[in-house]
Amino acid sequence: MNYRHAFHAGNFADLVKHAALLQLLARLTATPGPLTVIDTHAGRGVYDLAGAEAQRSGEAEGGIGRLMAAKDAPAAFDGLIAAVRALNAGGEGRRYPGSPWLIAHALRRGDRCLACELRPDEHKALQAALGAWPNAQALCADGFRTAVQRTPRDARALVLIDPPFERADDYPRIIETSAAILERNRRSHLMIWLPLKDLATFDAFLGDFEDAVGRPALVAETRLRPLSDPLKMNGCALVFVNPPADLADALEAICTWTAQACGEAGEGRVYEA
Ligand SMILES: C[S@@+](CC[C@H](N)C(=O)[O-])C[C@H]1O[C@@H](n2cnc3c(N)ncnc32)[C@H](O)[C@@H]1O
Numbered sequence: 001m002n003y004r005h006a007f008h009a010g011n012f013a014d015l016v017k018h019a020a021l022l023q024l025l026a027r028l029t030a031t032p033g034p035l036t037v038i039d040t041h042a043g044r045g046v047y048d049l050a051g052a053e054a055q056r057s058g059e060a061e062g063g064i065g066r067l068m069a070a071k072d073a074p075a076a077f078d079g080l081i082a083a084v085r086a087l088n089a090g091g092e093g094r095r096y097p098g099s100p101w102l103i104a105h106a107l108r109r110g111d112r113c114l115a116c117e118l119r120p121d122e123h124k125a126l127q128a129a130l131g132a133w134p135n136a137q138a139l140c141a142d143g144f145r146t147a148v149q150r151t152p153r154d155a156r157a158l159v160l161i162d163p164p165f166e167r168a169d170d171y172p173r174i175i176e177t178s179a180a181i182l183e184r185n186r187r188s189h190l191m192i193w194l195p196l197k198d199l200a201t202f203d204a205f206l207g208d209f210e211d212a213v214g215r216p217a218l219v220a221e222t223r224l225r226p227l228s229d230p231l232k233m234n235g236c237a238l239v240f241v242n243p244p245a246d247l248a249d250a251l252e253a254i255c256t257w258t259a260q261a262c263g264e265a266g267e268g269r270v271y272e273a
Helices: 012-028 052-057 061-069 075-087 099-106 120-129 143-150 170-184 199-213 247-262
Strands: 035-039 046-048 095-097 112-116 136-139 156-161 189-196 218-223 235-241 267-272
Touching: 012 061, 012 075, 012 099, 012 156, 012 189, 012 218, 012 235, 012 247, 035 099, 035 143, 061 075, 061 247, 075 095, 075 099, 075 247, 095 099, 099 112, 099 120, 099 136, 112 143, 120 136, 143 156, 143 170, 156 170, 170 189, 170 199, 189 199, 189 218, 199 235, 218 247, 235 247, 247 267
Parallel strands: 035 112, 035 156, 112 136, 156 189
Antiparallel strands: 046 095, 189 235, 218 235, 218 267
């Protein structure tokens, strides 16, 4: 496992994923009844944008740097901007929140967060990042397996699946894990992050996903540029199962703004597959 999210924290893909996650959580926590959120691939929780990895890649500058300076960002980013300010004691600062920090920050007292991270060094940092929230637990465990074992059978649940895609079996594992979670609790909400390199890979994933899961998915694509060079990350996609009815408009605003602000002739697309 070579992947370190510290190189990518706060990039365009994190903006899309994290703004969308907060939009989803705002809707799920506005509904009565405790919610369990499982973050299958949590990372370290908080990232230092002045650290060596972030400085070396420079990716945050073109992502969160651009968003915090923007005058035209849509309201769908308000939650993410507020979270970044909260983590940096009101300022725009050097610290960037990862998905488990955002989840713990957004949940109510009676809700619960299980965050899985397989790398021991990242897991140790994650434990510290979640230390302020007694209802958030950092597990040093395989996120795919844990999500299937720990999704509540008859209570409200959201599972975020955000693997590093450094292993060829990440795509099939997403599909089999999603199907198993929905078999355990058919009302579970799923949110999955995927890279967009070429259309053939993504279309094949969507076809296999639909066959295994057997229900429509809401797809939000952020294309930074035409998907013509399969060796490049040309954008990213989010796939949702059982999304709240009014999520699509917020996703459209997030993907379109990010594609235009961070891409070259970029476009956002939201559709049911
Ligand atoms: C893309 S990063 C996660 C970023 C995080 N979700 C966020 O948005 O802030 C993927 C993380 O998953 C971890 N990882 C890889 N395979 C895993 C597995 N099977 N179970 C749990 N964590 C895993 C990696 O060490 C890495 O920290």
